[in-house]
Amino acid sequence: MPRREGVGPVxxxxxxxxxxxxSSGELADSxxxxxxxxxxxxxxxxxxxxxxxxxAALARxxxxxxxxxxxxxPADLESRIVHRLRH
Numbered sequence: 001m002p003r004r005e006g007v008g009p010v011x012x013x014x015x016x017x018x019x020x021x022x023s024s025g026e027l028a029d030s031x032x033x034x035x036x037x038x039x040x041x042x043x044x045x046x047x048x049x050x051x052x053x054x055x056a057a058l059a060r061x062x063x064x065x066x067x068x069x070x071x072x073x074p075a076d077l078e079s080r081i082v083h084r085l086r087h
Contacts, residue, residue, distance in 0.1 A: 013041045018048045022055055 018041050021027045027038060042049050074080075 013037045015045060015048055018042070018045070019051055022052050
Protein backbone atom coordinates (compact mmCIF):
# COMPACT_ATOMS: atom_id res chain seq x y z
CA MET A 1 0.00 0.00 0.00
CA PRO A 2 1.51 3.42 -0.92
CA ARG A 3 2.50 5.77 1.86
CA ARG A 4 0.07 8.62 2.52
CA GLU A 5 1.20 12.25 2.68
CA GLY A 6 -0.19 12.51 6.21
CA VAL A 7 -3.41 13.87 7.63
CA GLY A 8 -4.39 17.24 6.21
CA PRO A 9 -2.02 19.58 4.36
CA VAL A 10 0.92 18.95 6.73
CA UNK A 11 2.34 15.44 6.83
CA UNK A 12 5.67 13.89 7.68
CA UNK A 13 7.97 13.73 4.69
CA UNK A 14 10.79 11.28 4.07
CA UNK A 15 14.41 12.30 3.62
CA UNK A 16 14.15 11.27 -0.04
CA UNK A 17 11.17 13.56 -0.63
CA UNK A 18 12.82 16.49 1.15
CA UNK A 19 16.16 16.08 -0.60
CA UNK A 20 14.42 15.84 -3.98
CA UNK A 21 12.54 19.09 -3.36
CA UNK A 22 15.69 20.84 -2.12
CA SER A 23 17.93 19.72 -4.98
CA SER A 24 15.36 20.31 -7.72
CA GLY A 25 14.60 23.86 -6.63
CA GLU A 26 10.87 23.09 -6.61
CA LEU A 27 10.48 23.96 -2.93
CA ALA A 28 9.88 27.67 -3.60
CA ASP A 29 6.96 26.83 -5.91
CA SER A 30 5.40 24.30 -3.52
CA UNK A 31 2.25 24.84 -1.52
CA UNK A 32 2.34 26.31 1.96
CA UNK A 33 1.55 22.91 3.47
CA UNK A 34 4.40 21.22 1.64
CA UNK A 35 6.87 23.98 2.61
CA UNK A 36 5.73 23.64 6.22
CA UNK A 37 6.23 19.87 6.06
CA UNK A 38 9.76 20.40 4.77
CA UNK A 39 10.51 22.90 7.55
CA UNK A 40 9.24 20.45 10.17
CA UNK A 41 11.37 17.69 8.69
CA UNK A 42 14.44 19.95 8.60
CA UNK A 43 13.86 20.88 12.24
CA UNK A 44 14.18 17.21 13.19
CA UNK A 45 16.65 15.82 10.64
CA UNK A 46 20.26 16.97 10.84
CA UNK A 47 21.16 15.02 7.70
CA UNK A 48 18.68 16.94 5.57
CA UNK A 49 19.73 20.24 7.18
CA UNK A 50 23.33 19.46 6.23
CA UNK A 51 22.20 18.53 2.71
CA UNK A 52 20.32 21.82 2.39
CA UNK A 53 23.44 23.76 3.48
CA UNK A 54 25.57 21.82 0.99
CA UNK A 55 23.18 22.53 -1.88
CA ALA A 56 23.18 26.24 -0.95
CA ALA A 57 27.00 26.26 -0.85
CA LEU A 58 27.15 24.60 -4.29
CA ALA A 59 24.73 27.18 -5.69
CA ARG A 60 26.85 30.04 -4.32
CA UNK A 61 30.01 28.46 -5.76
CA UNK A 62 28.40 27.96 -9.15
CA UNK A 63 27.26 31.60 -9.24
CA UNK A 64 30.75 32.78 -8.27
CA UNK A 65 32.35 30.60 -10.96
CA UNK A 66 29.90 31.88 -13.58
CA UNK A 67 30.67 35.46 -12.60
CA UNK A 68 34.41 34.78 -12.86
CA UNK A 69 34.02 33.42 -16.41
CA UNK A 70 32.09 36.51 -17.49
CA UNK A 71 35.15 38.68 -16.90
CA UNK A 72 37.67 39.24 -19.67
CA UNK A 73 41.05 37.63 -19.30
CA PRO A 74 43.95 40.00 -18.56
CA ALA A 75 45.76 41.23 -21.68
CA ASP A 76 49.06 39.68 -20.56
CA LEU A 77 47.59 36.28 -19.64
CA GLU A 78 49.13 34.40 -22.57
CA SER A 79 52.62 35.78 -21.96
CA ARG A 80 52.38 34.96 -18.23
CA ILE A 81 51.37 31.37 -18.99
CA VAL A 82 54.20 30.92 -21.48
CA HIS A 83 56.68 32.42 -19.00
CA ARG A 84 55.62 30.01 -16.23
CA LEU A 85 55.72 27.02 -18.55
CA ARG A 86 59.30 27.82 -19.58
CA HIS A 87 60.60 28.37 -16.06
